[in-house]
Amino acid sequence: MTAEHDILDEYLSNHGFKKTKQRHDILDVFLNSGRHISAYELHALLQRKHRGIGFSTVYRTLGILTKCGIANEVNFGDGQARFEKAFKREAHGHIICTKCGKTEEFDISSLAEFKKQAADKAGYVVSGCRFEIYGLCQKCRS
Ligand SMILES: [Zn+2]
Ligand SMILES: [Zn+2]
The missing domain is CATH 1.10.10.10 (Winged helix-like DNA-binding domain superfamily/Winged helix DNA-binding domain)
Known part of the structure:
Protein backbone atom coordinates (compact mmCIF):
# COMPACT_ATOMS: atom_id res chain seq x y z
CA MET A 1 0.00 0.00 0.00
CA ALA A 86 -0.29 14.94 -8.75
CA PHE A 87 0.51 13.68 -5.28
CA LYS A 88 3.68 15.35 -3.91
CA ARG A 89 4.49 16.81 -7.32
CA GLU A 90 5.35 20.42 -7.98
CA ALA A 91 3.20 22.25 -10.51
CA HIS A 92 4.95 22.23 -13.88
CA GLY A 93 4.42 23.53 -17.35
CA HIS A 94 3.94 21.53 -20.54
CA ILE A 95 5.27 22.03 -24.01
CA ILE A 96 3.23 20.18 -26.62
CA CYS A 97 3.96 19.33 -30.24
CA THR A 98 0.85 20.20 -32.25
CA LYS A 99 1.74 17.65 -34.93
CA CYS A 100 2.67 14.43 -33.11
CA GLY A 101 1.39 15.23 -29.62
CA LYS A 102 4.74 14.68 -27.91
CA THR A 103 4.95 16.51 -24.57
CA GLU A 104 7.74 17.74 -22.36
CA GLU A 105 7.51 19.12 -18.86
CA PHE A 106 9.34 22.10 -17.50
CA ASP A 107 9.81 23.77 -14.15
CA ILE A 108 7.64 26.84 -13.52
CA SER A 109 8.86 27.73 -10.03
CA SER A 110 10.54 30.82 -11.54
CA LEU A 111 7.03 32.07 -12.40
CA ALA A 112 5.88 32.07 -8.75
CA GLU A 113 6.47 35.80 -8.30
CA PHE A 114 4.85 36.64 -11.65
CA LYS A 115 1.80 34.55 -10.70
CA LYS A 116 1.50 36.24 -7.32
CA GLN A 117 1.80 39.72 -8.80
CA ALA A 118 -0.84 39.04 -11.45
CA ALA A 119 -3.23 37.59 -8.87
CA ASP A 120 -2.61 40.39 -6.35
CA LYS A 121 -3.23 43.02 -8.99
CA ALA A 122 -6.57 41.43 -9.89
CA GLY A 123 -7.44 40.82 -6.24
CA TYR A 124 -7.44 37.02 -6.51
CA VAL A 125 -6.03 34.25 -4.39
CA VAL A 126 -4.37 31.63 -6.61
CA SER A 127 -5.82 28.13 -6.41
CA GLY A 128 -4.19 26.67 -9.50
CA CYS A 129 -2.16 27.46 -12.55
CA ARG A 130 -1.69 25.99 -16.01
CA PHE A 131 1.14 26.79 -18.32
CA GLU A 132 1.19 25.30 -21.80
CA ILE A 133 3.35 26.07 -24.79
CA TYR A 134 2.47 24.73 -28.26
CA GLY A 135 4.85 24.25 -31.12
CA LEU A 136 6.57 21.74 -33.39
CA CYS A 137 9.12 19.34 -31.99
CA GLN A 138 12.50 18.78 -33.63
CA LYS A 139 11.40 15.61 -35.39
CA CYS A 140 8.26 17.17 -36.85
CA ARG A 141 10.23 20.17 -38.17
CA SER A 142 12.71 18.13 -40.14
ZN1 LIG B 1 6.23 16.40 -33.06
ZN1 LIG C 1 2.82 16.91 -16.71
Whole structure:
Protein backbone atom coordinates (compact mmCIF):
# COMPACT_ATOMS: atom_id res chain seq x y z
CA MET A 1 0.00 0.00 0.00
CA THR A 2 1.30 3.41 -0.93
CA ALA A 3 0.21 6.73 0.57
CA GLU A 4 -2.01 7.15 -2.48
CA HIS A 5 -3.93 3.98 -1.59
CA ASP A 6 -4.53 5.31 1.94
CA ILE A 7 -5.74 8.63 0.55
CA LEU A 8 -8.11 6.85 -1.82
CA ASP A 9 -9.50 4.64 0.96
CA GLU A 10 -10.08 7.63 3.19
CA TYR A 11 -11.81 9.56 0.42
CA LEU A 12 -14.02 6.60 -0.47
CA SER A 13 -15.19 6.04 3.11
CA ASN A 14 -15.69 9.76 3.76
CA HIS A 15 -17.90 10.04 0.69
CA GLY A 16 -19.89 6.87 1.13
CA PHE A 17 -18.30 5.02 -1.80
CA LYS A 18 -17.53 1.33 -1.62
CA LYS A 19 -13.87 0.47 -1.19
CA THR A 20 -13.57 -1.93 -4.09
CA LYS A 21 -10.51 -3.87 -5.21
CA GLN A 22 -11.18 -2.61 -8.75
CA ARG A 23 -10.61 1.00 -7.71
CA HIS A 24 -7.27 0.04 -6.16
CA ASP A 25 -6.31 -1.96 -9.25
CA ILE A 26 -7.06 1.12 -11.35
CA LEU A 27 -4.94 3.26 -9.00
CA ASP A 28 -2.06 0.76 -9.20
CA VAL A 29 -2.00 0.72 -12.98
CA PHE A 30 -2.36 4.52 -13.05
CA LEU A 31 0.62 4.97 -10.69
CA ASN A 32 2.77 2.67 -12.82
CA SER A 33 1.76 4.24 -16.11
CA GLY A 34 3.71 6.88 -17.97
CA ARG A 35 2.99 10.58 -17.90
CA HIS A 36 -0.23 12.09 -19.23
CA ILE A 37 -2.42 9.06 -19.79
CA SER A 38 -5.95 9.30 -21.19
CA ALA A 39 -8.87 7.31 -19.77
CA TYR A 40 -8.86 5.17 -22.94
CA GLU A 41 -5.16 4.38 -22.64
CA LEU A 42 -5.53 3.54 -18.97
CA HIS A 43 -8.50 1.31 -19.74
CA ALA A 44 -6.48 -0.50 -22.43
CA LEU A 45 -3.61 -1.08 -19.97
CA LEU A 46 -6.03 -2.41 -17.37
CA GLN A 47 -7.50 -4.88 -19.85
CA ARG A 48 -4.20 -6.76 -19.93
CA LYS A 49 -4.39 -7.75 -16.27
CA HIS A 50 -7.93 -7.03 -15.14
CA ARG A 51 -10.24 -7.94 -17.99
CA GLY A 52 -13.51 -7.26 -16.20
CA ILE A 53 -13.08 -3.54 -15.54
CA GLY A 54 -15.37 -1.40 -17.66
CA PHE A 55 -14.47 1.92 -19.22
CA SER A 56 -17.00 3.88 -17.16
CA THR A 57 -15.49 2.53 -13.93
CA VAL A 58 -12.05 3.67 -15.09
CA TYR A 59 -13.42 7.08 -16.04
CA ARG A 60 -15.29 7.57 -12.78
CA THR A 61 -12.31 6.42 -10.72
CA LEU A 62 -10.04 8.91 -12.50
CA GLY A 63 -12.53 11.59 -11.45
CA ILE A 64 -12.27 10.42 -7.84
CA LEU A 65 -8.44 10.34 -8.04
CA THR A 66 -8.53 13.92 -9.33
CA LYS A 67 -10.81 15.06 -6.50
CA CYS A 68 -8.56 13.59 -3.85
CA GLY A 69 -5.39 15.13 -5.28
CA ILE A 70 -3.77 11.91 -6.52
CA ALA A 71 -4.28 12.79 -10.18
CA ASN A 72 -4.42 16.01 -12.10
CA GLU A 73 -6.36 16.47 -15.30
CA VAL A 74 -4.44 18.07 -18.14
CA ASN A 75 -5.65 19.10 -21.57
CA PHE A 76 -3.37 19.64 -24.51
CA GLY A 77 -5.84 21.17 -26.93
CA ASP A 78 -6.78 18.00 -28.83
CA GLY A 79 -10.03 17.47 -26.94
CA GLN A 80 -8.64 14.48 -25.06
CA ALA A 81 -8.50 14.74 -21.27
CA ARG A 82 -5.31 13.26 -19.87
CA PHE A 83 -4.31 12.52 -16.31
CA GLU A 84 -0.99 12.75 -14.53
CA LYS A 85 0.22 11.98 -11.07
CA ALA A 86 -0.29 14.94 -8.75
CA PHE A 87 0.51 13.68 -5.28
CA LYS A 88 3.68 15.35 -3.91
CA ARG A 89 4.49 16.81 -7.32
CA GLU A 90 5.35 20.42 -7.98
CA ALA A 91 3.20 22.25 -10.51
CA HIS A 92 4.95 22.23 -13.88
CA GLY A 93 4.42 23.53 -17.35
CA HIS A 94 3.94 21.53 -20.54
CA ILE A 95 5.27 22.03 -24.01
CA ILE A 96 3.23 20.18 -26.62
CA CYS A 97 3.96 19.33 -30.24
CA THR A 98 0.85 20.20 -32.25
CA LYS A 99 1.74 17.65 -34.93
CA CYS A 100 2.67 14.43 -33.11
CA GLY A 101 1.39 15.23 -29.62
CA LYS A 102 4.74 14.68 -27.91
CA THR A 103 4.95 16.51 -24.57
CA GLU A 104 7.74 17.74 -22.36
CA GLU A 105 7.51 19.12 -18.86
CA PHE A 106 9.34 22.10 -17.50
CA ASP A 107 9.81 23.77 -14.15
CA ILE A 108 7.64 26.84 -13.52
CA SER A 109 8.86 27.73 -10.03
CA SER A 110 10.54 30.82 -11.54
CA LEU A 111 7.03 32.07 -12.40
CA ALA A 112 5.88 32.07 -8.75
CA GLU A 113 6.47 35.80 -8.30
CA PHE A 114 4.85 36.64 -11.65
CA LYS A 115 1.80 34.55 -10.70
CA LYS A 116 1.50 36.24 -7.32
CA GLN A 117 1.80 39.72 -8.80
CA ALA A 118 -0.84 39.04 -11.45
CA ALA A 119 -3.23 37.59 -8.87
CA ASP A 120 -2.61 40.39 -6.35
CA LYS A 121 -3.23 43.02 -8.99
CA ALA A 122 -6.57 41.43 -9.89
CA GLY A 123 -7.44 40.82 -6.24
CA TYR A 124 -7.44 37.02 -6.51
CA VAL A 125 -6.03 34.25 -4.39
CA VAL A 126 -4.37 31.63 -6.61
CA SER A 127 -5.82 28.13 -6.41
CA GLY A 128 -4.19 26.67 -9.50
CA CYS A 129 -2.16 27.46 -12.55
CA ARG A 130 -1.69 25.99 -16.01
CA PHE A 131 1.14 26.79 -18.32
CA GLU A 132 1.19 25.30 -21.80
CA ILE A 133 3.35 26.07 -24.79
CA TYR A 134 2.47 24.73 -28.26
CA GLY A 135 4.85 24.25 -31.12
CA LEU A 136 6.57 21.74 -33.39
CA CYS A 137 9.12 19.34 -31.99
CA GLN A 138 12.50 18.78 -33.63
CA LYS A 139 11.40 15.61 -35.39
CA CYS A 140 8.26 17.17 -36.85
CA ARG A 141 10.23 20.17 -38.17
CA SER A 142 12.71 18.13 -40.14
ZN1 LIG B 1 6.23 16.40 -33.06
ZN1 LIG C 1 2.82 16.91 -16.71
